[in-house]
Amino acid sequence: MQRSAQASADSKSAGEPEAASDPNRQRRRERLLQLGTLVLLLAVWEFAARDANKLLVAVPSDIAIATWELLLNGELFWATIDSMSTFVLGFVIASIIGIVVGFAMGTNRTVEVILDPYINALYAMPLVALIPILMLWVGIGFLAKITIIILFAVFPVIINTVTGVKNVDRHYLDIGKAFMASRFMVYRQIIAPYALPYVASGLRIALGRGIIAMIVAEFLTSISGLGGLIINYTNAFETAKAFAPVLVVALLANALTVLVQKVEERFGRWRRR
Amino acid sequence: MPKLSVRNLTKRFPVSGGPSMTALDGVDLDVEEGEFIAFVGPSGCGKTTLLRIIQGLETATSGEIRIDGKPVTGPGHDRGFVFQQYGLLPWLTAAQNIGFALEAKGIPPNRQGETTERVLATVGLKGFGDRFPHQLSGGMQQRVGIARALAIEPEIMLLDEPFGALDALTREILQNEMLGLTERMGKTILFVTHSVDEAVCLADRVVVMSPRPGRIREIVPIDIPRPRASLGEALRDTPEYVAKRHQLWNQLMDLV
Numbered sequence: 001m002q003r004s005a006q007a008s009a010d011s012k013s014a015g016e017p018e019a020a021s022d023p024n025r026q027r028r029r030e031r032l033l034q035l036g037t038l039v040l041l042l043a044v045w046e047f048a049a050r051d052a053n054k055l056l057v058a059v060p061s062d063i064a065i066a067t068w069e070l071l072l073n074g075e076l077f078w079a080t081i082d083s084m085s086t087f088v089l090g091f092v093i094a095s096i097i098g099i100v101v102g103f104a105m106g107t108n109r110t111v112e113v114i115l116d117p118y119i120n121a122l123y124a125m126p127l128v129a130l131i132p133i134l135m136l137w138v139g140i141g142f143l144a145k146i147t148i149i150i151l152f153a154v155f156p157v158i159i160n161t162v163t164g165v166k167n168v169d170r171h172y173l174d175i176g177k178a179f180m181a182s183r184f185m186v187y188r189q190i191i192a193p194y195a196l197p198y199v200a201s202g203l204r205i206a207l208g209r210g211i212i213a214m215i216v217a218e219f220l221t222s223i224s225g226l227g228g229l230i231i232n233y234t235n236a237f238e239t240a241k242a243f244a245p246v247l248v249v250a251l252l253a254n255a256l257t258v259l260v261q262k263v264e265e266r267f268g269r270w271r272r273r
Numbered sequence: 274m275p276k277l278s279v280r281n282l283t284k285r286f287p288v289s290g291g292p293s294m295t296a297l298d299g300v301d302l303d304v305e306e307g308e309f310i311a312f313v314g315p316s317g318c319g320k321t322t323l324l325r326i327i328q329g330l331e332t333a334t335s336g337e338i339r340i341d342g343k344p345v346t347g348p349g350h351d352r353g354f355v356f357q358q359y360g361l362l363p364w365l366t367a368a369q370n371i372g373f374a375l376e377a378k379g380i381p382p383n384r385q386g387e388t389t390e391r392v393l394a395t396v397g398l399k400g401f402g403d404r405f406p407h408q409l410s411g412g413m414q415q416r417v418g419i420a421r422a423l424a425i426e427p428e429i430m431l432l433d434e435p436f437g438a439l440d441a442l443t444r445e446i447l448q449n450e451m452l453g454l455t456e457r458m459g460k461t462i463l464f465v466t467h468s469v470d471e472a473v474c475l476a477d478r479v480v481v482m483s484p485r486p487g488r489i490r491e492i493v494p495i496d497i498p499r500p501r502a503s504l505g506e507a508l509r510d511t512p513e514y515v516a517k518r519h520q521l522w523n524q525l526m527d528l529v
């Protein structure tokens with residue numbers, strides 16, 4: 001018995017090309033390929049820009065040195081703290097508002113009918129256009145930044161939550177009804193878990209838009225944080241130093257996306273892989 | 274007084290841009306306490322609709338349902354429903370799915386575990402409480418559905434083609450278990466099936482329904498003595514079984 005199982009497993013892999021027979025080796029090769037491309041890209045950049053005007057173009061080695069300097073003197077660290085504290089607060093508030101409003105709209109037709117046009121219109125419009133007017137109302141400080149982040153991030157959460165809540169399979173609602181689950185139980189144990197993947201993809205979109213909002217807010221309102229560093233060093237023609245916060249923003253955005261994915265997976269254990 | 278009585282039950286579904294569709298037309302049925310009723314009939318004859326109305330998942334257009342003489346107005350913990358498909362919440366484990374029904378009945382969490390263990394053991398799933406539905410076979414999922422209905426200790430169990438999606442072997446195993454289970458517990462049971470064998474095996478009376486509009490065509494008593502569970506495979510060789518199976522088969526053939 002064991003032998004025949006072994007044999008069939010072997011014959012399966014024998015049918016595939018050599019490289020695919022060891023998925024680990026395959027993956028290492030792919031990583032190496034990506035790393036090689038990156039090194040090549042950086043080298044080309046380095047040599048092509050070597051003789052360019054240093055005020056306008058920075059080369060990778062200068063950027064690395066500038067990043068190291070900004071790390072050592074703490075500038076990058078404090079700018080990141082500044083940006084992230086604003087961002088995280090804004091994002092959390094946007095998520096909560098988005099989920100609550102989305103739930104209300106998804107479960108109550110009247111609420112949906114009233115809010116739907118505004119939410120769709122605001123989601124579709126370039127919200128940057130509102131920022132100057134917003135600054136009249138909330139100033140240019142912390143509050144302005146939070147408001148802008150919330151404004152950018154909240155709509156995809158609302159829209160995705162509504163979709164998830166409204167899509168709940170009738171079969172699952174019937175289970176709640178048949179066993180006389182309370183309204184709270186139905187929300188918590190049927191609608192919320194069903195809508196979770198929708199909410200999570202809304203959060204992922206919100207994350208991207210929220211980061212953009214954070215940078216835009218730091219450019220346009222009081223200049224501060226990572227966006228502030230970018231503006232200030234660009235204005236001072238210290239182009240290499242301006243690249244350092246750009247790197248940090250890119251890394252943060254990716255790290256946060258992975259984090260949201262991990263949270264989603266944690267709550268989605270029940271799904272068939 | 275019958276345990277359950279269905280009086281002149283009619284259900285019409287609205288059809289957009291046309292005359293409404295009559296799923297059930299003047300259905301009358303009395304079910305005694307402890308009786309096992311099987312419903313058979315061609316697809317679309319209203320079996321699911323009838324069960325859903327009795328459970329309170331759907332409202333009748335006219336007519337009435339009474340349990341112990343009291344009119345039924347909605348779902349109740351006196352009835353336990355087993356769904357044909359999608360009957361479990363996929364994000365809850367087997368034990369949590371059962372806990373869901375217990376919580377809905379108002380049983381505090383600290384008293385749910387014991388019941389959950391007991392009903393899982395009853396359906397032969399001891400030790401499977403931690404599994405998510407997708408980690409269980411189709412037959413095991415249906416057992417969890419049955420366990421959940423048992424957990425709330427209903428007076429009437431309603432099962433809508435609980436074994437419909439299973440392979441023949443699993444199906445027969447579950448039929449035999451169902452037989453043993455129901456004969457031990459003596460609950461009142463309404464059981465929808467497409468299978469004449471299943472109906473004859475399990476039921477005290479088989480209700481034959483006809484479609485368009487859904488009506489009761491015939492009620493066939495099955496006089497195979499109980500307990501039948503102990504007969505095992507021999508049950509299917511008894512003259513009464515063979516005769517009733519034949520009779521029902523011909524009746525259904527006339528309908529399609």
Ligand SMILES: Nc1ncnc2c1ncn2[C@@H]1O[C@H](COP(=O)(O)OP(=O)(O)OP(=O)(O)O)[C@@H](O)[C@H]1O
Pocket residue numbers: 286287294295296314315316317318319320321322323487
């Ligand atoms: N929600 C609904 N809206 C409109 N028509 C419906 C609805 N539910 C059922 N029907 C119709 O009512 C009739 C009876 O349906 P029902 O599901 O009760 O049949 P059934 O006997 O259970 O069939 P099957 O054996 O295929 O499960 C069918 O013609 C069906 O199309």
Ligand SMILES: [Mg+2]
Pocket residue numbers: 320321322433
């Ligand atoms: Mg049906």
